[in-house]
Amino acid sequence: MAHEATHDHHDHHGAPSGFFQRWVMSTNHKDIGTLYLIFSLTMFFIGGAFAMVIRAELFKPGMQLVQPYFFNEMTTMHALVMIFGAIMPSFVGLANWMIPLMVGAPDMALPRMNNLSFWIMPFAFILLLSTLFMPGGGPAGGWTMYPPLSLQGESIAYTIFAIHLMGISSIMGAINIIATILNMRAPGMDLLKMPVFVWSWLITAFLLIAVMPVLAGAVTMLLTDKYFHTNFFNAAGGGDPVLFQHIFWFFGHPEVYIMILPAFGIISEIIPTFARKPIFGYRAMVFAIASIAFLSFIVWAHHMFAVGLPMGAEIFFMYATMLIAVPTGVKVFNWVSTMWGGSMTFETPMLFSIAFVILFTIGGFSGLMLALAPADFQYHDTYFVVAHFHYVLVTGAAFSIMAAAYYWLPKWSGHMYSETWGKIHFWSSVISVNVLFFPQHFLGLAGMPRRIPDYNVAFANFNMISSIGGFWFGASQLIFLGVVIHCVFFSKKKAADRSWEGAKGLEWTVPSPAPFHTFDVPPVIHDDELAHGNTEH
Amino acid sequence: MTSGGIGRSVSTWAAGAAALLGGTAAWANPVPNQLNMTKGVSEWSPYAMHMVALWVCVVIGVVVFGAMFIAMFRFRKSRGAVAEKWSHSTKLEIVWTVVPVIILIFLAHLATGGLTTFADTTGSEMTIKVTGYQWKWRYDYVDYKGKGVNQVGFMSKLEETSDRTRQLRSNLDPEKIQVDGYPTYLLDVDKPLVVPVGVKIRFIIVGGDVIHSWWVPALGWKMDAIPGIANSAWTKIKEPGVYRGQCAELCGQDHGFMPIVVKAVPRAEFEQWLASQEDAAKVEKAAQTAQAAPAPAPQG
Incomplete structure (x- = not known):
């Protein structure tokens, strides 16, 4: 398992040989990155299993499989597990693996904290998932935990403690990423020569530090309302249930961008590689990410158009939300322009990236429609919203993570994955995910509320189609698991150091698989070798 | 419902598509294979x-x-x-x-x-207070044409056949629940909200326990029913009919089972109905006072 450093002349240690020593006590950014990725893949399948229960119950009208309360536990847990267990940790895993390699650093700036921030996560999720086996069941008030409903649940203390742990983990991860990027870049790796992925994570890390404490505060207020007789959100005691929603979404909206900005970064690395052409408008791309991050702090109440806000507030939040379309549009136009005039090939990472651009944009369109407050009075809390956020989170964030996995697997494992099976996985996923989520737009517009376990027969056909797409999409992800396992353990095809013909950037200058220690001596930077080194704009 | 749902309803596709392409015969309640938002029946529509x-x-x-x-x-x-x-x-x-x-x-x-x-809820001629409870709605008629309404208010909850059918593994067929040929599974109540057409109605919407959301798609909006906050919204229904909706904010285990039915009737018919309700309330109150003579029971 241990890869001796082969690229320099120092005599120094490789990976520890004991399993416990190597994985549990690890301070190595690559091993911790691997742990994060394995953890998030596990959570992806657990959260996916919950989604299968949801789609199975919604397969046809009438209650066939589960009690309504358990259905609510499933929707709540599906969201919490997918957001905090699958999407966020996988981006942190990618950051761990790739940021030091991309900026020419020997490791993360704070390796021991890195270990701690990972090893908190399994405990947080054991706590959260254990509630499903307790009398009274798991949280069933939705992942948004709106009081007073969430306070009726008996497992709220477990949920809150789990969220505190996840928050601590995220904040430590974010601190580590900022410290690494700002302090450990190789000489010559100027901020405006960094890969867009690194930029996107730098900005995301600041968002995390800004909003995770806000979430912690909100859930702590829930905890004291439930057990210590405070009345923050209790109208009968002079509190205000809407206050929670303001605090929650002040966290929640930046959180949405925490889950998409690193995806923008990944796509901005992959498209230039397979178009064999530098990214179009590098500086505009970085500036667009920063603008989106800023705007994310002033749009939170667009999640609350139906709570009866004063008209002035509705107008402000509507305008601010619509503004986000501008930098997001710039990003999409720039990706298309990067392809224009290129010399494109369509390996699996590129396929996922192209699907990302198209399907994320569809999610962006429904987002623009949702931003229009009068129309939102209809869309709000319907399947139209469900379709919207699954387009941006599944075909957006999750597709970008799969693209990244295919793109960097050769660097991580030293082997090429099976291109045939990668493409089968892609086509199976991209077709089924649209069968799954596109009909949900129609359901929402026709009047089906979200978070209901049963529905009128008028909604039957599209629900059945959606469920079929859901089972198919779920099954397709087993192909992904197979491709990854095959690539890591069984693939005979050695990966070159520069695994892709058009790949640029420091990560492709080290051997494949990347040795246990890289860049002990800062690399000499040649601008031409950087992904965006000679981009003047 | 059997698994033949998709095949059976090819013809309803045509109906849905025709409605989508916008005949004047707008559909107010969800129809099978409906692709688009209803135009609604209210003066205000998104x-x-x-x-x-x-x-x-x-x-x-x-x-x-x-x-x-x-x-x-x-x-x-x-x-x-x-x-x-x-x-x-x-x-x-x-x-x-x-x-x-x-x-x-x-x-x-x-x-x-x-x-x-x-x-803009000004100029409304009528006020109805809507209260969301786990898991039913309460409607109280507050005033009509500038005059207070006396004691007209009632609970409105999922009607019984739907309620039996929706129990886990009831083996009852949701398709069978119909009113005038329209499938009303989970979209019908024991007592609908009766309102007049052509009158601007102001709704005052509050939550009794947790947050609910009052939504009838044909009226064009939803408004959260929040404990401790009185939200308002208005509608002016153009044509008589029965308009169905549901609670739109997760409110606990039976969130999916608290429908809303608004029955819009011509103004004269409404006035008649309202008068009969007021009379009934009077009779009921008199009976109660007679029964509990020493200490009259408080009326909710």
Whole structure:
């Protein structure tokens, strides 16, 4: 398992040989990155299993499989597990693996904290998932935990403690990423020569530090309302249930961008590689990410158009939300322009990236429609919203993570994955995910509320189609698991150091698989070798 | 329902599509295979706003995805494409920043107009208080034409057949629950809210325990029912009919089972109904006072 450093002349240690020593006590950014990725893949399948229960119950009208309360536990847990267990940790895993390699650093700036921030996560999720086996069941008030409903649940203390742990983990991860990027870049790796992925994570890390404490505060207020007789959100005691929603979404909206900005970064690395052409408008791309991050702090109440806000507030939040379309549009136009005039090939990472651009944009369109407050009075809390956020989170964030996995697997494992099976996985996923989520737009517009376990027969056909797409999409992800396992353990095809013909950037200058220690001596930077080194704009 | 649902209803596709393409015969309640939002039956409707936004998105989508597919076809390595070196164009970047801004200003203008009329509950001739409970609605008639309504209020909850059918593994067929040929499974109540057409009605919406949301798609909006907050909204229904909706904010285990039915009737018929309800309330109250003579029971 241990890869001796082969690229320099120092005599120094490789990976520890004991399993416990190597994985549990690890301070190595690559091993911790691997742990994060394995953890998030596990959570992806657990959260996916919950989604299968949801789609199975919604397969046809009438209650066939589960009690309504358990259905609510499933929707709540599906969201919490997918957001905090699958999407966020996988981006942190990618950051761990790739940021030091991309900026020419020997490791993360704070390796021991890195270990701690990972090893908190399994405990947080054991706590959260254990509630499903307790009398009274798991949280069933939705992942948004709106009081007073969430306070009726008996497992709220477990949920809150789990969220505190996840928050601590995220904040430590974010601190580590900022410290690494700002302090450990190789000489010559100027901020405006960094890969867009690194930029996107730098900005995301600041968002995390800004909003995770806000979430912690909100859930702590829930905890004291439930057990210590405070009345923050209790109208009968002079509190205000809407206050929670303001605090929650002040966290929640930046959180949405925490889950998409690193995806923008990944796509901005992959498209230039397979178009064999530098990214179009590098500086505009970085500036667009920063603008989106800023705007994310002033749009939170667009999640609350139906709570009866004063008209002035509705107008402000509507305008601010619509503004986000501008930098997001710039990003999409720039990706298309990067392809224009290129010399494109369509390996699996590129396929996922192209699907990302198209399907994320569809999610962006429904987002623009949702931003229009009068129309939102209809869309709000319907399947139209469900379709919207699954387009941006599944075909957006999750597709970008799969693209990244295919793109960097050769660097991580030293082997090429099976291109045939990668493409089968892609086509199976991209077709089924649209069968799954596109009909949900129609359901929402026709009047089906979200978070209901049963529905009128008028909604039957599209629900059945959606469920079929859901089972198919779920099954397709087993192909992904197979491709990854095959690539890591069984693939005979050695990966070159520069695994892709058009790949640029420091990560492709080290051997494949990347040795246990890289860049002990800062690399000499040649601008031409950087992904965006000679981009003047 | 059997698994033949998709095959059986090919004909209803046609109905849904016809409705989508916009005959005047708008459908107010969900129909099978419905693709689009209802135009609604109220004076205020977000339908036009929705369609404008939808078409704006479709046009932008066609342009952007069209360019992408042309690029993917023309600039393939397998077709011998050689990568160009350029990576910047100030002119283009200004164009695709400014053009979206102009489109957004246009949309914002429309939406602001819609919001302004929505927020204006003045000039209403009638007030109804809606209270959300786990898991039923309460309706109280507060005033009508400037006169207080005396003691007209009632609970409205899921009707019994739906309630039996929706029990886990009841083996009862949801398709069988129909009113006038319309499938009303989970969309019918024991006692509907009766309102007059052609009258601007102000709703005061509150939550009794947790947050609910009162939503009838045909009226064009939903409004959260929150404990401790009195929200208001209005409607002016144009045509008589029965309009169905559901609770739209997760409110616990039976969130999916607290429908809303609004029965809009001509003004004269409504006035008659209201008078009969007031009389009934009087009779009931008299009976109760007689029964509990020493200490009259408080009326809720």
